[in-house]
Amino acid sequence: MMYALIRTELYKIAKRPRSYIGFVAILLIVFIIEFALFIDGASYIEFIFQQLESFLSIEGKVLNGYLVCFIILQTLIIQMPLLVALVTGDVISGEAANGTLRLLLTRPVSRTEVVMAKYIAGSFYVLLLLLLLGALALGGSLLLFGEGDLIILKSETIIVLKSNDVLWRFYAAFGIAFLSLSVVSSFSLMLSCFTDNSIGPIILTMAVIVIFTIIGSFDLPLFDHIKPFLFTSYMIVWRNMFDQPVDWGIMQTSILILILHIILFLGVSIYYFNRKDIHT
Protein backbone atom coordinates (compact mmCIF):
# COMPACT_ATOMS: atom_id res chain seq x y z
CA MET A 1 0.00 0.00 0.00
CA MET A 2 2.84 2.32 0.91
CA TYR A 3 4.43 1.73 -2.49
CA ALA A 4 1.17 2.68 -4.23
CA LEU A 5 0.95 5.83 -2.10
CA ILE A 6 4.49 6.85 -3.00
CA ARG A 7 3.77 6.23 -6.69
CA THR A 8 0.67 8.41 -6.48
CA GLU A 9 2.65 11.18 -4.79
CA LEU A 10 5.38 10.96 -7.42
CA TYR A 11 2.72 11.16 -10.12
CA LYS A 12 1.31 14.29 -8.48
CA ILE A 13 4.76 15.88 -8.39
CA ALA A 14 5.35 14.96 -12.03
CA LYS A 15 2.00 16.45 -13.09
CA ARG A 16 2.70 19.88 -11.60
CA PRO A 17 4.51 22.26 -13.95
CA ARG A 18 6.33 23.94 -11.07
CA SER A 19 8.20 20.70 -10.38
CA TYR A 20 10.15 21.32 -13.57
CA ILE A 21 11.26 24.81 -12.59
CA GLY A 22 14.03 23.26 -10.49
CA PHE A 23 15.34 21.17 -13.39
CA VAL A 24 15.24 24.12 -15.79
CA ALA A 25 16.91 26.42 -13.23
CA ILE A 26 19.73 23.93 -12.62
CA LEU A 27 20.15 23.39 -16.35
CA LEU A 28 20.38 27.14 -16.95
CA ILE A 29 22.67 27.95 -14.03
CA VAL A 30 25.08 25.15 -14.85
CA PHE A 31 25.09 25.95 -18.55
CA ILE A 32 25.65 29.69 -17.95
CA ILE A 33 28.52 29.10 -15.51
CA GLU A 34 30.20 26.47 -17.68
CA PHE A 35 29.84 28.60 -20.81
CA ALA A 36 31.14 31.74 -19.08
CA LEU A 37 34.13 29.92 -17.59
CA PHE A 38 34.85 28.21 -20.90
CA ILE A 39 34.96 31.59 -22.65
CA ASP A 40 36.53 33.76 -19.97
CA GLY A 41 37.67 31.43 -17.20
CA ALA A 42 41.30 32.49 -17.41
CA SER A 43 40.59 36.07 -16.38
CA TYR A 44 38.32 34.86 -13.58
CA ILE A 45 41.13 32.68 -12.23
CA GLU A 46 43.58 35.56 -12.62
CA PHE A 47 41.25 37.81 -10.63
CA ILE A 48 40.87 35.29 -7.80
CA PHE A 49 44.57 34.60 -7.50
CA GLN A 50 45.91 38.10 -8.10
CA GLN A 51 46.83 38.58 -4.42
CA LEU A 52 48.62 35.25 -4.22
CA GLU A 53 50.40 35.73 -7.51
CA SER A 54 52.20 38.74 -6.13
CA PHE A 55 54.23 36.23 -4.06
CA LEU A 56 54.14 33.01 -6.06
CA SER A 57 53.49 31.80 -9.54
CA ILE A 58 51.04 28.96 -10.07
CA GLU A 59 52.01 26.09 -12.38
CA GLY A 60 49.55 23.57 -13.78
CA LYS A 61 45.98 23.46 -14.98
CA VAL A 62 44.01 25.43 -12.39
CA LEU A 63 40.79 25.78 -14.40
CA ASN A 64 39.64 22.20 -14.76
CA GLY A 65 36.40 20.23 -14.50
CA TYR A 66 36.68 19.70 -10.75
CA LEU A 67 37.14 23.41 -10.02
CA VAL A 68 34.24 24.35 -12.30
CA CYS A 69 32.01 21.77 -10.58
CA PHE A 70 33.04 23.13 -7.18
CA ILE A 71 32.25 26.70 -8.29
CA ILE A 72 28.82 25.55 -9.52
CA LEU A 73 28.03 23.75 -6.26
CA GLN A 74 29.19 26.84 -4.38
CA THR A 75 26.87 29.03 -6.43
CA LEU A 76 23.88 26.76 -5.89
CA ILE A 77 24.12 26.84 -2.08
CA ILE A 78 21.17 29.17 -1.68
CA GLN A 79 19.17 28.28 -4.79
CA MET A 80 18.82 24.52 -4.33
CA PRO A 81 16.85 24.59 -1.05
CA LEU A 82 14.53 27.18 -2.58
CA LEU A 83 13.89 24.94 -5.57
CA VAL A 84 13.14 22.02 -3.26
CA ALA A 85 10.76 24.09 -1.11
CA LEU A 86 8.89 25.08 -4.23
CA VAL A 87 7.76 21.48 -4.66
CA THR A 88 7.72 20.04 -1.14
CA GLY A 89 6.28 23.13 0.55
CA ASP A 90 2.71 22.49 -0.43
CA VAL A 91 2.44 18.72 -0.59
CA ILE A 92 -0.15 18.73 2.19
CA SER A 93 -1.32 22.34 2.32
CA GLY A 94 -1.77 22.31 -1.46
CA GLU A 95 -4.12 19.35 -1.19
CA ALA A 96 -5.96 21.06 1.66
CA ALA A 97 -6.30 24.21 -0.45
CA ASN A 98 -7.52 22.20 -3.45
CA GLY A 99 -9.93 20.20 -1.35
CA THR A 100 -8.41 16.81 -2.12
CA LEU A 101 -6.94 16.06 1.30
CA ARG A 102 -10.14 14.68 2.81
CA LEU A 103 -10.58 12.46 -0.25
CA LEU A 104 -7.03 11.20 0.11
CA LEU A 105 -7.60 10.30 3.73
CA THR A 106 -10.70 8.26 2.93
CA ARG A 107 -8.36 5.58 1.57
CA PRO A 108 -7.42 2.74 3.92
CA VAL A 109 -4.08 4.23 4.90
CA SER A 110 -2.94 5.83 8.11
CA ARG A 111 -2.15 9.51 8.24
CA THR A 112 1.42 8.63 9.21
CA GLU A 113 1.73 6.64 5.98
CA VAL A 114 0.41 9.61 4.01
CA VAL A 115 3.01 11.94 5.55
CA MET A 116 5.80 9.40 5.02
CA ALA A 117 4.74 8.76 1.40
CA LYS A 118 4.79 12.48 0.71
CA TYR A 119 8.20 12.83 2.37
CA ILE A 120 9.66 9.89 0.42
CA ALA A 121 8.26 11.24 -2.85
CA GLY A 122 9.77 14.65 -2.01
CA SER A 123 13.12 12.99 -1.27
CA PHE A 124 12.96 11.22 -4.61
CA TYR A 125 12.46 14.59 -6.28
CA VAL A 126 15.48 15.95 -4.37
CA LEU A 127 17.49 12.95 -5.53
CA LEU A 128 16.53 13.57 -9.16
CA LEU A 129 17.55 17.23 -8.86
CA LEU A 130 20.92 16.24 -7.42
CA LEU A 131 21.46 13.56 -10.06
CA LEU A 132 20.84 16.14 -12.77
CA LEU A 133 23.16 18.58 -11.02
CA GLY A 134 25.83 15.88 -10.68
CA ALA A 135 25.56 14.86 -14.31
CA LEU A 136 25.71 18.42 -15.59
CA ALA A 137 28.07 20.04 -13.09
CA LEU A 138 30.51 17.18 -12.61
CA GLY A 139 30.10 15.18 -15.81
CA GLY A 140 29.65 18.20 -18.07
CA SER A 141 32.54 20.14 -16.54
CA LEU A 142 34.91 17.19 -16.76
CA LEU A 143 33.92 16.75 -20.38
CA LEU A 144 34.47 20.43 -21.18
CA PHE A 145 37.48 21.26 -19.02
CA GLY A 146 39.13 17.92 -18.30
CA GLU A 147 40.58 16.58 -15.08
CA GLY A 148 43.13 18.24 -12.83
CA ASP A 149 44.09 19.01 -9.26
CA LEU A 150 41.45 20.92 -7.35
CA ILE A 151 42.25 24.22 -5.70
CA ILE A 152 39.91 24.99 -2.84
CA LEU A 153 39.82 28.61 -1.82
CA LYS A 154 39.11 29.36 1.78
CA SER A 155 39.06 32.93 3.01
CA GLU A 156 42.64 32.77 4.28
CA THR A 157 43.85 29.35 3.19
CA ILE A 158 44.30 27.49 -0.05
CA ILE A 159 44.03 23.71 -0.25
CA VAL A 160 45.24 21.79 -3.28
CA LEU A 161 43.81 18.29 -3.70
CA LYS A 162 45.30 15.78 -6.11
CA SER A 163 43.02 14.86 -9.01
CA ASN A 164 42.95 11.20 -7.94
CA ASP A 165 41.78 12.26 -4.48
CA VAL A 166 38.84 14.41 -5.59
CA LEU A 167 36.10 12.28 -7.12
CA TRP A 168 35.14 10.41 -3.92
CA ARG A 169 34.88 13.77 -2.16
CA PHE A 170 32.37 14.96 -4.76
CA TYR A 171 30.31 11.78 -4.33
CA ALA A 172 30.33 12.27 -0.54
CA ALA A 173 29.50 15.97 -1.00
CA PHE A 174 26.50 15.06 -3.15
CA GLY A 175 25.43 12.56 -0.48
CA ILE A 176 25.60 15.24 2.21
CA ALA A 177 23.82 17.71 -0.08
CA PHE A 178 21.02 15.13 -0.39
CA LEU A 179 20.78 14.94 3.40
CA SER A 180 20.78 18.75 3.67
CA LEU A 181 18.04 19.14 1.09
CA SER A 182 16.06 16.40 2.83
CA VAL A 183 16.11 18.63 5.92
CA VAL A 184 14.57 21.39 3.80
CA SER A 185 12.01 19.04 2.36
CA SER A 186 11.02 17.74 5.83
CA PHE A 187 10.93 21.30 7.19
CA SER A 188 8.65 22.51 4.41
CA LEU A 189 6.49 19.39 4.82
CA MET A 190 6.11 20.24 8.51
CA LEU A 191 5.05 23.80 7.70
CA SER A 192 2.72 22.40 5.07
CA CYS A 193 0.92 20.39 7.78
CA PHE A 194 0.22 23.53 9.80
CA THR A 195 -1.77 25.39 7.21
CA ASP A 196 -4.36 25.01 4.49
CA ASN A 197 -2.78 27.76 2.45
CA SER A 198 -0.90 26.45 -0.57
CA ILE A 199 1.73 29.14 -1.02
CA GLY A 200 2.33 30.05 2.64
CA PRO A 201 4.66 27.15 3.61
CA ILE A 202 6.72 27.63 0.43
CA ILE A 203 7.29 31.32 1.13
CA LEU A 204 7.93 30.67 4.82
CA THR A 205 10.50 27.93 4.07
CA MET A 206 12.30 30.20 1.61
CA ALA A 207 12.25 33.08 4.10
CA VAL A 208 13.63 30.92 6.90
CA ILE A 209 16.44 29.59 4.68
CA VAL A 210 17.37 33.07 3.43
CA ILE A 211 17.32 34.57 6.95
CA PHE A 212 19.30 31.67 8.45
CA THR A 213 21.84 31.82 5.63
CA ILE A 214 22.31 35.56 6.07
CA ILE A 215 22.80 35.16 9.82
CA GLY A 216 25.21 32.30 9.14
CA SER A 217 27.36 34.34 6.82
CA PHE A 218 27.58 37.44 9.03
CA ASP A 219 30.69 37.94 11.13
CA LEU A 220 28.92 39.46 14.12
CA PRO A 221 30.00 37.88 17.44
CA LEU A 222 26.35 37.94 18.57
CA PHE A 223 25.42 35.56 15.77
CA ASP A 224 28.11 33.09 16.84
CA HIS A 225 25.82 32.03 19.69
CA ILE A 226 22.87 31.58 17.34
CA LYS A 227 24.61 29.77 14.47
CA PRO A 228 24.80 26.31 16.14
CA PHE A 229 20.99 26.33 16.41
CA LEU A 230 20.39 27.05 12.72
CA PHE A 231 20.05 23.95 10.57
CA THR A 232 21.47 25.91 7.61
CA SER A 233 24.81 26.02 9.46
CA TYR A 234 25.09 22.26 8.94
CA MET A 235 23.74 22.20 5.40
CA ILE A 236 26.97 23.60 4.00
CA VAL A 237 29.07 20.94 5.65
CA TRP A 238 29.49 19.26 2.24
CA ARG A 239 32.34 21.71 1.67
CA ASN A 240 34.24 20.23 4.59
CA MET A 241 34.66 17.12 2.44
CA PHE A 242 37.25 19.17 0.55
CA ASP A 243 39.37 19.89 3.61
CA GLN A 244 42.75 18.28 3.91
CA PRO A 245 42.55 16.27 6.09
CA VAL A 246 38.80 15.87 6.41
CA ASP A 247 37.68 16.58 9.96
CA TRP A 248 35.55 13.47 10.45
CA GLY A 249 34.49 14.64 13.90
CA ILE A 250 32.77 17.72 12.46
CA MET A 251 31.37 15.64 9.60
CA GLN A 252 29.84 13.04 11.94
CA THR A 253 28.38 15.69 14.25
CA SER A 254 26.92 17.69 11.37
CA ILE A 255 25.45 14.64 9.64
CA LEU A 256 23.96 13.48 12.93
CA ILE A 257 22.42 16.93 13.52
CA LEU A 258 20.97 16.94 10.00
CA ILE A 259 19.45 13.48 10.53
CA LEU A 260 18.05 14.58 13.90
CA HIS A 261 16.47 17.60 12.21
CA ILE A 262 14.79 15.34 9.65
CA ILE A 263 13.50 13.09 12.42
CA LEU A 264 12.30 16.09 14.43
CA PHE A 265 10.52 17.77 11.51
CA LEU A 266 8.97 14.50 10.37
CA GLY A 267 7.98 13.64 13.94
CA VAL A 268 6.27 16.99 14.41
CA SER A 269 4.59 16.61 11.00
CA ILE A 270 3.23 13.15 11.82
CA TYR A 271 2.18 14.19 15.34
CA TYR A 272 0.38 17.31 14.14
CA PHE A 273 -1.15 15.75 11.03
CA ASN A 274 -2.55 12.83 13.03
CA ARG A 275 -4.41 15.30 15.26
CA LYS A 276 -5.38 17.75 12.59
CA ASP A 277 -9.00 18.46 11.79
CA ILE A 278 -9.39 18.00 8.08
CA HIS A 279 -12.05 20.37 6.79
CA THR A 280 -11.43 20.14 3.06
Added chain:
Amino acid sequence: MNKLLAVGLICLSLVATTLTGQKAEQLVRNIQADFKKIERYTADLNISFDIPYIKIDPVKGKVYFKQPNLFKVKTEGIAFMPKQNPFYLMELISDPESYVCIDGGSETTPGSIIRIIQLVPKDHEELILAKLWVDAKGNRIQKTLLTTKTNGTIEIKYIYDNNPVIKLPTSMIFGIEVGKFKIPKMMSADLNSRTKQTTSTPSLTQGKIRLNFSNYKLNQDFNEKVFNQ
Protein backbone atom coordinates in the same frame (compact mmCIF):
# COMPACT_ATOMS: atom_id res chain seq x y z
CA MET B 1 108.20 57.90 10.45
CA ASN B 2 104.58 57.60 11.67
CA LYS B 3 103.30 59.19 8.45
CA LEU B 4 105.35 56.75 6.42
CA LEU B 5 103.93 53.83 8.42
CA ALA B 6 100.38 55.10 7.93
CA VAL B 7 100.82 55.51 4.17
CA GLY B 8 102.36 52.02 4.02
CA LEU B 9 99.46 50.49 5.89
CA ILE B 10 96.92 52.20 3.62
CA CYS B 11 98.77 50.98 0.52
CA LEU B 12 98.96 47.49 1.98
CA SER B 13 95.24 47.41 2.72
CA LEU B 14 94.44 48.70 -0.78
CA VAL B 15 96.61 45.99 -2.33
CA ALA B 16 94.98 43.35 -0.11
CA THR B 17 91.52 44.54 -1.04
CA THR B 18 92.39 44.43 -4.72
CA LEU B 19 93.82 40.93 -4.37
CA THR B 20 90.83 39.51 -2.50
CA GLY B 21 88.51 41.29 -4.95
CA GLN B 22 90.26 39.59 -7.81
CA LYS B 23 89.98 36.26 -6.02
CA ALA B 24 86.25 36.73 -5.60
CA GLU B 25 85.90 37.61 -9.27
CA GLN B 26 87.95 34.56 -10.19
CA LEU B 27 85.71 32.38 -8.06
CA VAL B 28 82.63 33.75 -9.82
CA ARG B 29 84.29 33.12 -13.20
CA ASN B 30 85.09 29.55 -12.19
CA ILE B 31 81.47 28.93 -11.29
CA GLN B 32 80.36 30.44 -14.57
CA ALA B 33 82.91 28.36 -16.51
CA ASP B 34 81.63 25.18 -14.89
CA PHE B 35 78.04 26.12 -15.58
CA LYS B 36 78.82 27.08 -19.18
CA LYS B 37 79.92 23.49 -19.83
CA ILE B 38 76.30 22.43 -19.38
CA GLU B 39 74.59 23.68 -22.49
CA ARG B 40 71.28 22.11 -21.58
CA TYR B 41 69.84 19.63 -19.16
CA THR B 42 66.69 17.92 -18.00
CA ALA B 43 66.00 16.36 -14.63
CA ASP B 44 63.18 14.71 -12.77
CA LEU B 45 61.76 16.86 -10.09
CA ASN B 46 60.00 16.42 -6.79
CA ILE B 47 58.70 19.61 -5.24
CA SER B 48 57.66 19.85 -1.63
CA PHE B 49 56.07 22.88 -0.06
CA ASP B 50 56.06 24.49 3.34
CA ILE B 51 54.12 27.64 2.59
CA PRO B 52 51.98 29.42 5.17
CA TYR B 53 48.24 29.39 4.39
CA ILE B 54 48.68 26.80 1.63
CA LYS B 55 48.09 23.06 2.07
CA ILE B 56 49.57 21.10 -0.80
CA ASP B 57 51.16 17.69 -1.11
CA PRO B 58 54.49 17.16 -2.91
CA VAL B 59 54.32 17.35 -6.67
CA LYS B 60 56.37 15.49 -9.27
CA GLY B 61 57.56 17.08 -12.47
CA LYS B 62 60.41 17.66 -14.85
CA VAL B 63 62.76 20.57 -15.25
CA TYR B 64 64.23 21.79 -18.54
CA PHE B 65 67.12 24.21 -18.92
CA LYS B 66 68.95 25.66 -21.87
CA GLN B 67 71.68 28.27 -21.86
CA PRO B 68 71.67 31.12 -21.24
CA ASN B 69 68.47 31.43 -19.25
CA LEU B 70 65.68 29.27 -20.66
CA PHE B 71 64.14 27.48 -17.73
CA LYS B 72 60.90 25.53 -17.52
CA VAL B 73 59.31 23.45 -14.79
CA LYS B 74 56.58 21.07 -15.92
CA THR B 75 54.57 19.55 -13.13
CA GLU B 76 52.09 16.68 -12.97
CA GLY B 77 49.54 18.88 -11.24
CA ILE B 78 49.21 22.23 -9.59
CA ALA B 79 52.34 23.61 -7.97
CA PHE B 80 53.39 26.91 -6.49
CA MET B 81 56.74 28.23 -7.62
CA PRO B 82 58.78 31.27 -6.63
CA LYS B 83 58.14 34.19 -8.92
CA GLN B 84 61.83 34.84 -9.33
CA ASN B 85 63.80 33.02 -11.99
CA PRO B 86 66.63 31.15 -10.20
CA PHE B 87 68.83 31.63 -13.24
CA TYR B 88 68.93 35.44 -12.99
CA LEU B 89 72.23 34.93 -11.27
CA MET B 90 73.76 32.74 -13.95
CA GLU B 91 72.55 35.15 -16.57
CA LEU B 92 74.26 37.96 -14.67
CA ILE B 93 77.60 36.29 -14.14
CA SER B 94 77.81 35.12 -17.76
CA ASP B 95 79.05 38.62 -18.64
CA PRO B 96 81.85 39.79 -16.29
CA GLU B 97 81.31 43.36 -17.46
CA SER B 98 77.73 43.43 -16.27
CA TYR B 99 78.39 43.44 -12.53
CA VAL B 100 80.67 44.74 -9.82
CA CYS B 101 82.08 42.07 -7.57
CA ILE B 102 82.57 42.83 -3.86
CA ASP B 103 84.32 40.44 -1.54
CA GLY B 104 82.30 40.03 1.63
CA GLY B 105 84.83 37.94 3.53
CA SER B 106 84.55 34.32 4.42
CA GLU B 107 82.99 31.89 6.86
CA THR B 108 84.62 28.73 8.01
CA THR B 109 82.51 25.62 8.24
CA PRO B 110 83.76 22.12 9.05
CA GLY B 111 85.70 20.89 6.01
CA SER B 112 85.25 23.96 3.83
CA ILE B 113 85.70 27.68 3.57
CA ILE B 114 82.66 29.59 2.45
CA ARG B 115 83.39 32.82 0.62
CA ILE B 116 80.78 35.54 0.70
CA ILE B 117 80.58 37.52 -2.53
CA GLN B 118 78.26 40.34 -3.42
CA LEU B 119 77.45 41.11 -7.02
CA VAL B 120 75.98 44.48 -7.92
CA PRO B 121 74.50 44.45 -11.43
CA LYS B 122 75.38 47.49 -13.49
CA ASP B 123 72.17 47.40 -15.46
CA HIS B 124 69.79 44.51 -14.90
CA GLU B 125 66.09 44.65 -15.60
CA GLU B 126 65.14 42.89 -12.36
CA LEU B 127 68.09 42.11 -10.12
CA ILE B 128 69.33 44.76 -7.65
CA LEU B 129 71.84 42.77 -5.64
CA ALA B 130 73.02 39.18 -5.49
CA LYS B 131 74.79 37.82 -2.43
CA LEU B 132 76.54 34.49 -2.84
CA TRP B 133 77.93 32.02 -0.36
CA VAL B 134 80.43 29.97 -2.32
CA ASP B 135 82.33 26.84 -1.34
CA ALA B 136 85.77 27.98 -2.49
CA LYS B 137 87.15 24.44 -2.61
CA GLY B 138 84.47 22.91 -4.80
CA ASN B 139 83.53 26.04 -6.76
CA ARG B 140 79.92 25.48 -5.78
CA ILE B 141 77.34 28.00 -4.71
CA GLN B 142 75.92 27.05 -1.33
CA LYS B 143 73.44 29.85 -0.91
CA THR B 144 72.26 32.95 -2.72
CA LEU B 145 70.24 35.92 -1.63
CA LEU B 146 68.74 37.71 -4.60
CA THR B 147 67.18 41.13 -4.14
CA THR B 148 64.87 41.97 -7.01
CA LYS B 149 63.08 45.12 -8.07
CA THR B 150 59.55 43.79 -8.23
CA ASN B 151 59.52 40.44 -6.40
CA GLY B 152 61.32 41.17 -3.15
CA THR B 153 64.16 39.11 -1.77
CA ILE B 154 64.57 35.41 -2.32
CA GLU B 155 66.95 33.06 -0.58
CA ILE B 156 68.04 29.89 -2.34
CA LYS B 157 70.01 27.14 -0.63
CA TYR B 158 71.77 24.58 -2.79
CA ILE B 159 72.50 21.02 -1.72
CA TYR B 160 74.86 18.78 -3.72
CA ASP B 161 75.75 15.14 -3.69
CA ASN B 162 79.30 13.92 -4.09
CA ASN B 163 79.07 13.38 -7.85
CA PRO B 164 82.17 15.11 -9.30
CA VAL B 165 80.77 15.05 -12.87
CA ILE B 166 77.43 16.73 -12.29
CA LYS B 167 78.07 20.02 -10.59
CA LEU B 168 74.40 20.77 -10.33
CA PRO B 169 72.48 20.73 -7.07
CA THR B 170 70.39 17.75 -6.01
CA SER B 171 68.17 20.11 -4.07
CA MET B 172 67.32 23.78 -4.17
CA ILE B 173 65.45 25.26 -1.23
CA PHE B 174 63.73 28.53 -1.95
CA GLY B 175 62.99 30.70 1.06
CA ILE B 176 60.12 32.93 0.09
CA GLU B 177 58.17 35.70 1.74
CA VAL B 178 54.44 35.18 1.62
CA GLY B 179 52.00 37.86 2.64
CA LYS B 180 48.61 37.17 4.12
CA PHE B 181 45.95 37.09 1.45
CA LYS B 182 42.20 37.34 1.67
CA ILE B 183 39.75 35.84 -0.74
CA PRO B 184 36.26 37.38 -0.85
CA LYS B 185 33.72 35.25 1.01
CA MET B 186 31.51 34.79 -2.01
CA MET B 187 34.44 33.23 -3.88
CA SER B 188 35.76 31.13 -1.05
CA ALA B 189 34.36 27.95 0.43
CA ASP B 190 34.11 29.63 3.78
CA LEU B 191 30.71 31.28 4.09
CA ASN B 192 30.43 30.38 7.76
CA SER B 193 33.98 31.17 8.79
CA ARG B 194 34.78 33.97 11.19
CA THR B 195 37.03 36.63 9.70
CA LYS B 196 40.03 37.00 11.95
CA GLN B 197 40.98 40.50 13.01
CA THR B 198 44.16 41.58 11.28
CA THR B 199 46.48 44.53 11.57
CA SER B 200 46.26 47.18 8.90
CA THR B 201 49.62 46.27 7.39
CA PRO B 202 49.75 42.74 6.00
CA SER B 203 52.66 40.89 7.58
CA LEU B 204 55.03 38.73 5.55
CA THR B 205 55.84 35.23 6.72
CA GLN B 206 58.52 32.87 5.55
CA GLY B 207 57.76 29.86 3.42
CA LYS B 208 59.89 27.21 1.76
CA ILE B 209 59.72 25.43 -1.56
CA ARG B 210 62.11 22.54 -1.96
CA LEU B 211 63.02 21.26 -5.40
CA ASN B 212 64.67 17.84 -5.37
CA PHE B 213 66.38 16.93 -8.65
CA SER B 214 67.23 13.45 -9.83
CA ASN B 215 68.07 11.65 -13.04
CA TYR B 216 70.00 14.56 -14.54
CA LYS B 217 70.53 14.33 -18.30
CA LEU B 218 73.23 16.73 -19.33
CA ASN B 219 73.65 18.10 -22.85
CA GLN B 220 71.10 15.75 -24.35
CA ASP B 221 68.57 16.98 -26.88
CA PHE B 222 64.96 17.61 -25.91
CA ASN B 223 62.04 19.30 -27.58
CA GLU B 224 62.54 23.02 -27.06
CA LYS B 225 58.86 23.71 -27.63
CA VAL B 226 58.53 23.01 -23.94
CA PHE B 227 59.78 26.56 -23.23
CA ASN B 228 56.87 28.07 -25.15
CA GLN B 229 54.15 26.06 -23.41
